Structures are given as structure tokens and as C-alpha cells.
Amino acid sequence: MRYLSTRDKRTRFMPADAITMGLARDGGLFVPEVLSRLSTNSLKSMCDMTYQQRAVFIMTPFLEDFTASEIGSYTNKAYSPEKFDTPEIAPIRPIETNTFFLELWHGPTSAFKDMALQMLPHLLTASLKKKLEKKNVCILVATSGDTGKAALEGFRDVDRTRIMVFYPRDGVSEVQKLQMVTQEGRNVGVCAVEGNFDDAQNGVKAIFSDENFRDRLEGKGFFLSSANSINWGRLLPQIVYYVSAYCDLVKEGRIFLGETVHVCVPTGNFGNILAAYYAKKMGLPIGKLLCASNSNNVLTDFITTGTYNRNRQFHTTISPSMDILISSNLERLLFDLSGRDDELVAWYMQQLSETGCYSVNPTIKSKLDNLFWANYCDDEKTKLVIRAVYGKYNYLIDPHTAVAYDVLNHYRYKTGDYTPAIVASTASPYKFCDSVLSALGERTDASGLELILKLSELTGTTPPKPLLELGNKAVRFDMSVKKDEMLRVVEDMLK
Numbered sequence: 001m002r003y004l005s006t007r008d009k010r011t012r013f014m015p016a017d018a019i020t021m022g023l024a025r026d027g028g029l030f031v032p033e034v035l036s037r038l039s040t041n042s043l044k045s046m047c048d049m050t051y052q053q054r055a056v057f058i059m060t061p062f063l064e065d066f067t068a069s070e071i072g073s074y075t076n077k078a079y080s081p082e083k084f085d086t087p088e089i090a091p092i093r094p095i096e097t098n099t100f101f102l103e104l105w106h107g108p109t110s111a112f113k114d115m116a117l118q119m120l121p122h123l124l125t126a127s128l129k130k131k132l133e134k135k136n137v138c139i140l141v142a143t144s145g146d147t148g149k150a151a152l153e154g155f156r157d158v159d160r161t162r163i164m165v166f167y168p169r170d171g172v173s174e175v176q177k178l179q180m181v182t183q184e185g186r187n188v189g190v191c192a193v194e195g196n197f198d199d200a201q202n203g204v205k206a207i208f209s210d211e212n213f214r215d216r217l218e219g220k221g222f223f224l225s226s227a228n229s230i231n232w233g234r235l236l237p238q239i240v241y242y243v244s245a246y247c248d249l250v251k252e253g254r255i256f257l258g259e260t261v262h263v264c265v266p267t268g269n270f271g272n273i274l275a276a277y278y279a280k281k282m283g284l285p286i287g288k289l290l291c292a293s294n295s296n297n298v299l300t301d302f303i304t305t306g307t308y309n310r311n312r313q314f315h316t317t318i319s320p321s322m323d324i325l326i327s328s329n330l331e332r333l334l335f336d337l338s339g340r341d342d343e344l345v346a347w348y349m350q351q352l353s354e355t356g357c358y359s360v361n362p363t364i365k366s367k368l369d370n371l372f373w374a375n376y377c378d379d380e381k382t383k384l385v386i387r388a389v390y391g392k393y394n395y396l397i398d399p400h401t402a403v404a405y406d407v408l409n410h411y412r413y414k415t416g417d418y419t420p421a422i423v424a425s426t427a428s429p430y431k432f433c434d435s436v437l438s439a440l441g442e443r444t445d446a447s448g449l450e451l452i453l454k455l456s457e458l459t460g461t462t463p464p465k466p467l468l469e470l471g472n473k474a475v476r477f478d479m480s481v482k483k484d485e486m487l488r489v490v491e492d493m494l495k
């Protein structure tokens with residue numbers, strides 16, 4: 001299977017190229033030329049497989065320059081007992097007969113980013129070998145919290161890679177910060193940037209577009225790459241857990257093989273829900289794709305009106321991983337729904353960068369209506385939902401997951417459609433202790449670690465081990481710089 005750019009479909013790329021390049025030269029995103037089919041029989045056979053085996057089964061057809069045994073060795077390393085605290089890897093947690101939380105946060109950093117970022121380093125380093133690339137990779141990440149830690153953990157001590165993560169000094173949760181500044185590994189660096197996420201992000205973009213720096217880097221035997229969710233190597237592993245969840249539901253007798261389930265996803269960059277869309281297109285019996293946003297509801301408006309408009313106020317919320325106004329992966333959906341009209345997609349994206357706004361044509365709009373339903377949930381409601389779910393089901397959810405659950409309920413109430421639904425649970429509640437405790441009516445004026453213990457005591461639940469161990473770890477990275485000093489920090493790391 002080859003890959004095309006969403007802005008120019010004339011050239012076909014091998015998977016290893018798509019993964020090492022990340023983004024196409026024309027600024028487009030790589031998409032598979034065809035999607036493999038999941039027949040009812042293949043779903044049936046996957047019911048008896050482990051998560052790792054399912055991952056090999058699903059990913060192999062997409063990676064034609066890799067063998068199944070290579071992919072098998074990556075999945076065994078990525079989804080190993082050392083990394084994930086449950087052998088199911090992505091367990092289903094039913095709370096009602098027709099509502100199933102898909103827990104995607106049992107990996108080393110307690111957020112769903114691990115599902116992909118444990119896999120990406122294996123795909124990337126193997127791609128370098130296949131392409132006979134001599135240079136090593138220098139990965140730069142600007143993070144609002146979850147991506148940075150998951151990327152650090154995924155790339156730590158991985159041969160031929162260096163990774164530098166920049167986070168906004170005042171823009172991440174206590175626990176998230178502690179996770180990053182105590183990061184272990186010989187090839188990692190972490191640095192706070194004075195300012196907000198946009199400052200960190202713009203700083204990284206400036207480094208990427210500095211030709212002079214790229215030349216110096218090449219002289220040292222490195223090229224720049226990024227670990228954000230536009231890389232196909234991050235999206236592909238996300239298709240796996242939707243299929244796996246479906247198989248688990250069949251196996252446990254909660255649905256019958258072939259039965260339709262809806263999927264509801266707390267959405268930011270549109271990566272996670274796009275993976276569900278691909279799974280549906282491959283033949284998984286998914287009904288509606290429910291797109292849940294917080295107060296940054298640019299996607300709610302887009303899906304309901306067909307107009308994408310980023311010219312609006314940015315809100316800082318208690319579900320920070322969804323505080324996004326430009327959802328990059330939407331471009332892949334537009335490419336598909338337009339019947340692969342690369343010129344139209346390029347035109348929409350040009351309008352977006354020049355005016356911050358574009359409207360899709362009626363054909364795309366009607367496809368959107370059939371596939372998706374969207375709504376949003378603000379912070380106040382999010383806290384009520386966390387409290388209500390805990391009260392009613394004795395089950396703790398994080399703010400992102402609460403947003404999704406609220407949107408599912410909203411959909412059901414509005415439409416009367418009570419089809420079984422999978423809700424993507426994207427972070428452990430312990431990662432956002434302060435918001436969760438405050439939702440439960442508790443005080444939160446304490447350190448990150450104290451809050452973890454307090455939540456545990458209050459609810460009788462066990463915190464993820466890596467979070468508990470944060471207290472014993474030394475702070476390794478206490479550097480904080482101005483935006484214009486970021487380049488020097490990267491150069492120092494590569495000395």
C-alpha cells in the first residue's frame with residue numbers, strides 16, 4: 001500500500017517515506033492510497049487474538065515495506081507488560097448495558113497518546129534503516145502536556161534519536177510538569193518556555209524553518225523531525241484499538257458480531273476520531289461518529305454548519321488537550337469526503353491560513369451529516385458529569401472523558417437513539433487530579449503528588465504506578481528560557 005499527499009495526489013510514497021517525512025513537501029498530510037478491508041470473518045478471527053496480534057493483523061497491510069514478523073516484534077515491545085499495567089492493553093469498562101468506556105490510558109504516561117507514541121519510535125527507526133538514511137533524527141516537540149511526556153517516554157534511549165520537549169511554563173498541570181522534568185533517558189531534553197502554548201509552538205516552528213540551522217544540523221549528522229499527530233505512524237496504531245474494542249465486546253457477549261455501535265471521542269487535533277472513521281471505512285460496524293469538544297467548539301460548529309472558522313476567542317479549559325483551534329487531521333477527512341479532490345483540499349487549507357475560515361461544498365456537508373454528530377461541553381458541566389458518574393457508577397473519569405460522555409448523553413436525549421456506544425476514555429483521572437478533586441467538592445491547594453494521594457484516599461482507587469513514583473524521582477530539567485533562546489537550547493543538547 002502506498003501513500004498520497006492530501007494536496008497533491010500524483011506522487012505515491014512508500015510507508016517508510018511517509019513515516020520519516022511526517023509531512024509532505026507540499027504541506028499536505030500522507031494518506032493511504034487504499035484502505036484494507038475488515039470482513040466479518042476477519043473480525044471473528046480477531047476475537048481470539050491478543051491485543052498485540054490484532055495490531056499486527058490490522059497494521060501489516062498498511063506497511064508494505066515491513067514484514068509481519070517485524071511488526072510483531074514492534075508490537076510486542078510497544079505493548080509489553082513493562083509498559084502497560086494491564087494485559088488487555090486497552091480494556092473496555094461497561095457502565096450501562098449500552099455504554100462502554102474504552103480505557104486508553106494504561107500506558108507509561110497515563111494518557112491515550114501512549115497507544116501511538118509507544119509504537120512510532122519503532123516504526124521511525126526501522127524506516128530510517130530501510131531507507132538507508134545515515135543521519136540521525138532530532139525530534140522537537142512543543143506540548144500542552146500529554147504529547148510531550150508520551151513522546152519522551154516513547155523515544156527515551158531509542159538508538160539514533162534525540163528528543164527535546166518545550167512546554168509552556170505556566171500552561172501545564174502540576175502532575176504533567178512533574179512527569180516531564182523528572183524524565184529519564186540519555187537522549188532526552190526538557191525545557192520550559194516563558195509564555196503560553198502558542199509561544200512554545202511558534203518557537204518550534206521557527207526552528208523548523210531556519211534553513212541555516214538545518215544546514216548546521218546536517219553537518220552534525222542530524223535531521224529534524226516531529227512527533228505530533230500528523231505523522232501517519234501515529235495514526236495507524238490508533239485504528240487498532242477501535243477494532244480491538246469491538247472484538248472484545250463481541251467476545252464478552254455484549255454485542256453480536258455485525259451489530260452497529262456508535263463511537264464518541266473527545267476531540268482536539270482530530271486524530272483519534274479520524275482513526276475511528278478509518279476503522280468504519282475499513283468495515284468495522286461503527287454507526288455515528290460523535291465528535292465531542294470543550295468550549296473551544298470550532299469542530300462542533302464545523303460539523304453542524306459546514307463552515308470552519310478559527311477566528312474566535314481561545315479558552316483555557318480543564319480539558320487542556322482539547323484546547324485547539326486548528327485541528328490538523330481534519331485535512332485527511334476533507335480529502336476523503338471530497339472524493340480525493342487534492343486541489344479543493346489545498347484551496348480550503350489556503351483559505352484557512354489566509355483568512356482563518358472556509359466553507360465546504362454541499363456534497364461534503366451532506367456526507368458529514370451522515371457520518372458525524374457534534375456537540376460540546378463547558379467546564380462547569382464537565383465537573384458536574386465527573387461528579388455524577390462517580391456518584392452513580394462509582395467510576396472515576398478525567399475531564400476529557402467527561403466531555404465525551406456528556407456529548408453522548410446529549411445525542412441520545414436529542415435523537416432517542418440508544419444504540420450501544422463506545423466512549424474513548426483518553427486520560428487517567430489521576431493526571432488531572434486538581435480538576436477531578438474539585439469536581440468532587442474537595443480542596444486542591446496542595447502539590448501534585450499530594451493531590452494524587454488525596455484522590456486515592458478519597459475514592460479508594462489506585463493511582464497509576466508511574467505517577468505515584470514521581471515523588472521519588474529527581475528533577476533533571478529545571479531550565480526555563482525565553483522564546484528566542486529555544487534554538488540555543490537545541491544546539492546545546494546536540495553538542
Ligand SMILES: *Cc1c(COP(=O)(O)O)cnc(C)c1O
Nearest residue numbers: 146268269270271272321426427
Ligand atoms: C490529545 C488528547 C485528546 C485529543 O485527541 P486528538 O487526537 O488530538 O483529537 C483528548 N484527550 C486527551 C487526554 C488527550 O491527551
